[in-house]
Amino acid sequence: MTPWRKASRSGTSGQSNCVEVARLSGIIGIRDSKNPSGTRFMLSAAGFRRFTAEVRRGAHDAR
Numbered sequence: 001m002t003p004w005r006k007a008s009r010s011g012t013s014g015q016s017n018c019v020e021v022a023r024l025s026g027i028i029g030i031r032d033s034k035n036p037s038g039t040r041f042m043l044s045a046a047g048f049r050r051f052t053a054e055v056r057r058g059a060h061d062a063r
Contacts, residue, residue: 020033020036
């Protein structure tokens, strides 16, 4: 079984916009915690680091 982890910023405030991540044989999987059997995004470790840096800068904020 794959050990998916919920984002630490998800908290317990009742917000339902959470993601989960898992390390899968050299790649990082990302999925929606509300739909664990739905679409999953797979990134290399380097790609995941770039993605998280972009998120921190606000590059993927919903407008």
